[in-house]
Amino acid sequence: MQNNKSDVLIIGAGGAGLVAALHAHENGMKVRVLTKEYPTRSQTCMAQGGINAALGNAGEDATESHVQNTLKSANGLASEVEIRRLCENAPEAVAWLDSIGVCFSRTKDSKIAQRALGGASASRACYAQDYTGLKILHTLYDRCLACGIEILNEKFLLEVLKNGNKACGVEVLDIRSGVKEVYSAKAVILATGGYSRVYAKNSTNATASTGDGIAIALKAGAKVSDMEFVQFHPTGLKSSSILISESARGAGGYLLNSKGERFIDELKPRDIVSRAINDEMLKGEEIFLDIRHLGEAFIDAQLPQERKLAKLYENVDPVHDLIPVKAVAHYTMGGIDVNDTTSTCVDGLFACGECANHSVHGANRLGGNSLLELVVFGKLAGESAALYAQDKSYLHVEVMSKEEATKEIQVDFYKVREELGELFYKDVGIVRDKKTLEKTLEKVNSFLEQTSQMGVKDTSHVYNTNRIEFLEFQNTLAVSKMILLGAIARDESRGAHFRSDKPQKDENYSKHTLQDLQGVL
Numbered sequence: 128m129q130n131n132k133s134d135v136l137i138i139g140a141g142g143a144g145l146v147a148a149l150h151a152h153e154n155g156m157k158v159r160v161l162t163k164e165y166p167t168r169s170q171t172c173m174a175q176g177g178i179n180a181a182l183g184n185a186g187e188d189a190t191e192s193h194v195q196n197t198l199k200s201a202n203g204l205a206s207e208v209e210i211r212r213l214c215e216n217a218p219e220a221v222a223w224l225d226s227i228g229v230c231f232s233r234t235k236d237s238k239i240a241q242r243a244l245g246g247a248s249a250s251r252a253c254y255a256q257d258y259t260g261l262k263i264l265h266t267l268y269d270r271c272l273a274c275g276i277e278i279l280n281e282k283f284l285l286e287v288l289k290n291g292n293k294a295c296g297v298e299v300l301d302i303r304s305g306v307k308e309v310y311s312a313k314a315v316i317l318a319t320g321g322y323s324r325v326y327a328k329n330s331t332n333a334t335a336s337t338g339d340g341i342a343i344a345l346k347a348g349a350k351v352s353d354m355e356f357v358q359f360h361p362t363g364l365k366s367s368s369i370l371i372s373e374s375a376r377g378a379g380g381y382l383l384n385s386k387g388e389r390f391i392d393e394l395k396p397r398d399i400v401s402r403a404i405n406d407e408m409l410k411g412e413e414i415f416l417d418i419r420h421l422g423e424a425f426i427d428a429q430l431p432q433e434r435k436l437a438k439l440y441e442n443v444d445p446v447h448d449l450i451p452v453k454a455v456a457h458y459t460m461g462g463i464d465v466n467d468t469t470s471t472c473v474d475g476l477f478a479c480g481e482c483a484n485h486s487v488h489g490a491n492r493l494g495g496n497s498l499l500e501l502v503v504f505g506k507l508a509g510e511s512a513a514l515y516a517q518d519k520s521y522l523h524v525e526v527m528s529k530e531e532a533t534k535e536i537q538v539d540f541y542k543v544r545e546e547l548g549e550l551f552y553k554d555v556g557i558v559r560d561k562k563t564l565e566k567t568l569e570k571v572n573s574f575l576e577q578t579s580q581m582g583v584k585d586t587s588h589v590y591n592t593n594r595i596e597f598l599e600f601q602n603t604l605a606v607s608k609m610i611l612l613g614a615i616a617r618d619e620s621r622g623a624h625f626r627s628d629k630p631q632k633d634e635n636y637s638k639h640t641l642q643d644l645q646g647v648l
């Protein structure tokens with residue numbers, strides 16, 4: 128193996144990881160990025176709608192409106208200071224992306240084009256057709272390669288290694304060879320994405336969004352916060368959960384029930400629209416997105432991916448047909464608890480992107496604010512890790528992990544994974560109540576006990592996907608317990624966390640739910 132030391136080691140090559148890498152590199156650090164897939168398969172590539180910045184290119188807008196919209200959506204559960212940092216840095220973040228080559232769509236007078244997304248008082252989302260995340264990620268990847276940043280693919284994070292309370296490296300599994308490897312570093316940044324895949328196929332997310340970094344950070348002694356806040360997106364395709372972007376509603380698309388009636392203002396925040404869909408479905412209605420009136424020319428120019436996805440995965444052509452949709456798990460507001468420098472409570476361990484809680488989304492994220500978070504807080508994480516690493520030396524790295532013993536497999540984890548996903552969608556979804564949450568927790572505890580009877584049937588080393596999926600499943604299970612503990616502890620309703628037994632907001636809960644491995648703190 129090549130020299131395994133780097134000043135700053137980043138786990139995850141999505142938008143957050145690559146932005147952090149570029150900024151740590153710019154601060155003179157030797158940077159290495161490890162990722163379990165290829166960078167271009169990261170979740171970030173799936174982002175369609177856009178990235179928010181109050182540029183005012185599509186009508187009047189102001190940074191203060193962006194701040195106020197974000198505060199309102201966060202519902203008393205975010206830091207105003209951090210929201211101001213997010214929104215005030217937004218124009219610069221978009222200008223930076225533009226300067227490194229992201230090909231944003233343009234207005235007739237060559238300004239960056241902007242469109243409306245839910246919960247925003249202005250057309251604020253800057254976009255590249257409906258391929259915004261893909262264009263951003265490809266450009267970041269290109270920049271990293273041009274800067275000589277080393278990106279190693281197919282390395283699965285197993286553990287953050289510590290010396291005392293200081294992070295000093297990681298242990299990973301090389302997926303190609305099946306061999307474990309150790310990388311040491313002065314500072315480690317986790318940028319491993321969210322945990323919506325707890326909901327299995329009822330999620331818009333890439334299969335890799337299994338909350339690995341969060342489960343592993345917890346084991347390393349970090350804390351997590353607000354894990355109960357999972358955002359449901361109103362328009363996942365009915366059969367596959369693949370996302371039809373909010374930009375379709377932003378452009379004027381309608382939501383209809385089986386009677387052809389509109390039942391909600393489509394541009395309300397996602398928690399409200401998703402609950403309205405849930406209510407309709409409980410009455411036996413099917414839900415459809417209707418964009419036929421936007422016309423073929425507009426759809427092909429502005430929403431080409433949505434048309435392709437609807438044709439391919441739902442067998443309908445949105446130019447002529449209604450699109451069957453349902454609300455599905457989409458974004459996770461909770462994550463690794465970080466301070467205002469993106470540092471966790473473990474020295475030298477930082478986190479950014481969807482795996483972290485930067486206290487900007489609170490109870491409900493606004494569409495377009497996540498890509499923005501990757502750029503603003505990815506930069507901060509790169510700079511903070513560089514500052515931390517600057518005067519540190521490499522610490523001794525001790526690996527405690529033991530070889531797994533061969534055992535008889537009595538429980539098929541694939542079946543449990545599917546059961547968990549269905550259970551969460553039904554009982555820890557858009558509407559929850561304490562009794563059902565407690566029952567689900569009992570079930571999850573019993574799954575956790577049974578993990579000793581689960582395992583990997585495939586004993587090969589090279590590209591053993593059975594082994595990787597088992598590791599991911601265990602991380603998902605750990606994260607699912609955190610979601611439940613948070614949802615039970617939060618005895619109120621707020622944003623994406625709606626408890627039918629406590630339907631009102633309670634000011635006593637206007638604070639983050641903080642947890643460590645032992646439980647809610």
Ligand SMILES: Cc1cc2nc3c(=O)[nH]c(=O)nc-3n(C[C@H](O)[C@H](O)[C@H](O)COP(=O)(O)OP(=O)(O)OC[C@H]3O[C@@H](n4cnc5c(N)ncnc54)[C@H](O)[C@@H]3O)c2cc1C
Pocket residue numbers: 138139140141142143144161162163164165166169170171172173174175176177178179259260282283284285318319320321331332333335336339340370457458479480481482494495496497498499501
């Ligand atoms: C369909 C869809 C559309 C969206 N559209 C928008 C939008 O228009 N605007 C917006 O603001 N937001 C949007 N979002 C949200 C946004 O895309 C994500 O929040 C964001 O891209 C997350 O970026 P990230 O860098 O934190 O994580 P990711 O892009 O998920 O990257 C995580 C990285 O970590 C790696 N990784 C994970 N686990 C391990 C492990 N164990 N070992 C090693 N590496 C690991 C992965 O391989 C990957 O490289 C959308 C989300 C979805 C699902």
